[in-house]
Amino acid sequence: MTEAPGGQASGETLLYLTDEQLRQGAEAMFFAYRGFTADPDRILAGLSYGRAHHRALHFIHGAPGTTVNNLLSILGVTKQSLNRVLRTLIADGLVESRVGRDDKRERHLHLTEAGRALEQELTDVQRARMRTAYRQAGPEAVAGFRKVLEAMMDPEQRRQYKALREGRG
Amino acid sequence: MTEAPGGQASGETLLYLTDEQLRQGAEAMFFAYRGFTADPDRILAGLSYGRAHHRALHFIHGAPGTTVNNLLSILGVTKQSLNRVLRTLIADGLVESRVGRDDKRERHLHLTEAGRALEQELTDVQRARMRTAYRQAGPEAVAGFRKVLEAMMDPEQRRQYKALREGRG
DNA sequence: TTGGAGTGTCAACAACGCTGACTTAAAGTG
DNA sequence: CACTTTAAGTCAGCGTTGTTGACACTCCAA
Numbered sequence: 001m002t003e004a005p006g007g008q009a010s011g012e013t014l015l016y017l018t019d020e021q022l023r024q025g026a027e028a029m030f031f032a033y034r035g036f037t038a039d040p041d042r043i044l045a046g047l048s049y050g051r052a053h054h055r056a057l058h059f060i061h062g063a064p065g066t067t068v069n070n071l072l073s074i075l076g077v078t079k080q081s082l083n084r085v086l087r088t089l090i091a092d093g094l095v096e097s098r099v100g101r102d103d104k105r106e107r108h109l110h111l112t113e114a115g116r117a118l119e120q121e122l123t124d125v126q127r128a129r130m131r132t133a134y135r136q137a138g139p140e141a142v143a144g145f146r147k148v149l150e151a152m153m154d155p156e157q158r159r160q161y162k163a164l165r166e167g168r169g
Numbered sequence: 170m171t172e173a174p175g176g177q178a179s180g181e182t183l184l185y186l187t188d189e190q191l192r193q194g195a196e197a198m199f200f201a202y203r204g205f206t207a208d209p210d211r212i213l214a215g216l217s218y219g220r221a222h223h224r225a226l227h228f229i230h231g232a233p234g235t236t237v238n239n240l241l242s243i244l245g246v247t248k249q250s251l252n253r254v255l256r257t258l259i260a261d262g263l264v265e266s267r268v269g270r271d272d273k274r275e276r277h278l279h280l281t282e283a284g285r286a287l288e289q290e291l292t293d294v295q296r297a298r299m300r301t302a303y304r305q306a307g308p309e310a311v312a313g314f315r316k317v318l319e320a321m322m323d324p325e326q327r328r329q330y331k332a333l334r335e336g337r338g
Numbered sequence: 339t340t341g342g343a344g345t346g347t348c349a350a351c352a353a354c355g356c357t358g359a360c361t362t363a364a365a366g367t368g
Numbered sequence: 369c370a371c372t373t374t375a376a377g378t379c380a381g382c383g384t385t386g387t388t389g390a391c392a393c394t395c396c397a398a
Contacts, residue, residue: 017303022296023231024334025303025315026205030224031326032318033202034245036195050353055199062192068376076203081355083377105364105375127191133320134186134194137313144306144313146194149201151302157200165193219384238344250386252346274344274395 039125047118052077052085057111057119060095063167065108067100074160094118208294216287221246221254226280226288229264232336234277236269243329263287 040054059074060066072082086109089095094115100106111119134142150158209223221244228243229235241251255278258264263284269275280288303311319327 017300019296020337022299022303023292025299025311026227026292026295027231027330027333028315028318029202029205031330032321033198035322035326036198038323048352052354058195062196069374077354078356079376080357080378084354087377100364100375103365103375105362107376123192123195126195127188129321130191130194131186133317134191136320137316140309141313141316142194144310145317146197147306147310148302148314149197151305152201152298153204154207157204161196161200164196168189168192217383221385236344237346246385247387248345249347249388253385256346269344272344272396276345 035129036126039129040122043122043125049088052081053089054122056082056085056089057094057115058123059164060109061111061116061119061123062164064110065098067106067108069106071109074164076157089115204298205295208298209291212291212294218257221250222258223291225251225254225258226263226284227292228333229278229280230285230288230292231333233279234267236275236277238275240278243333245326258284 037051041051044050044054055075056071059071063070068079068082068086072079075082086095086097090097092114093112096110096112096115097107098110100108137145150161153161206220210220213219213223224244225240228240232239237248237251237255241248244251255264255266259266261283262281265279265281265284266276267279269277306314319330322330
């Protein structure tokens with residue numbers, strides 16, 4: 001990362017970003033995301049499930065009782081797409097759909113015991129990789145990692161991300 | 170995943186990584202990767218192309234004359250999958266496939282003028298986002314970002330990643 | 339000349355996005 | 369109460385992109 005030789009500090013750091021540096025960043029994202037999903041993918045492959053199932057389990061675990069609509073906006077897919085996934089998860093007894101108490105149109109989603117077990121298994125292998133990566137890179141690197149990722153999100157995605165964080169405090 | 174409090178420092182930095190921190194990291198990866206691909210995806214949608222086409226164009230651009238086999242190992246897909254993409258790109262005149270001079274079994278891949286133009290268009294919007302993110306996060310954050318991403322790759326992917334970097338020096 | 343590597347192609351399938359159209363039920367509103 | 373809106377579910381169909389398996393062709397090398 002070459003720095004600006006001279007140049008005015010105006011609150012924001014000035015960076016001369018060459019084509020090559022940005023290209024490397026893009027490739028790093030590509031390869032790293034592959035690594036990031038590789039371990040859960042291996043487990044899911046044997047269950048006729050896919051990444052979409054993992055994501056659903058992950059976010060239901062993280063926000064128990066969430067509604068379908070809320071999950072839709074987090075995942076950013078169509079309800080038809082999500083419904084296909086939820087249907088199989090409910091049929092297989094991993095997710096429970098409870099009719100809303102106040103608003104009976106809503107369905108509140110919860111993991112069953114079996115759902116929790118699979119979620120745990122999936123995210124365990126994923127977290128093992130992240131833990132190793134975090135340790136290798138060190139705490140400052142992790143802070144930077146999170147900072148760049150957050151800056152890379154769409155504003156709406158960033159809002160979702162922060163809301164989830166705060167919701168778990 | 171709560172960490173052991175205490176523990177020996179053995180050259181590696183010690184980090185207390187809570188379940189929540191790792192969960193946030195995973196979510197950050199998910200949301201950021203969505204942002205990362207959003208802009209090129211919008212352009213590709215209108216061309217009946219997808220991400221796979223973008224990736225092929227990207228890596229052919231970065232390593233002109235690469236063979237199909239080499240591209241396969243970089244992208245980590247089957248030859249049937251890659252072939253489908255390459256066939257359309259060649260048919261549409263974006264990629265040129267030249268029979269190897271020394272080994273005539275090999276096909277060396279190059280972008281045509283039109284291919285270069287589309288690759289430029291796609292990566293321009295992607296790089297614009299990365300540039301903004303990099304500037305917002307600052308140079309130390311970027312260094313950490315790259316460090317963590319690299320640590321997150323599979324060893325083979327990391328090898329590929331570094332080889333590409335060195336190949337362009 | 340035979341075997342193997344590199345490449346290309348066909349067929350079939352699965353996961354998971356999408357759109358569009360439609361239903362049911364409940365809630366909100368005039 | 370009648371009407372509209374909202375939440376959810378469903379059906380049908382399509383596109384991209386990954387997968388296997390099978391097979392053919394070219395060319396190099398033992």
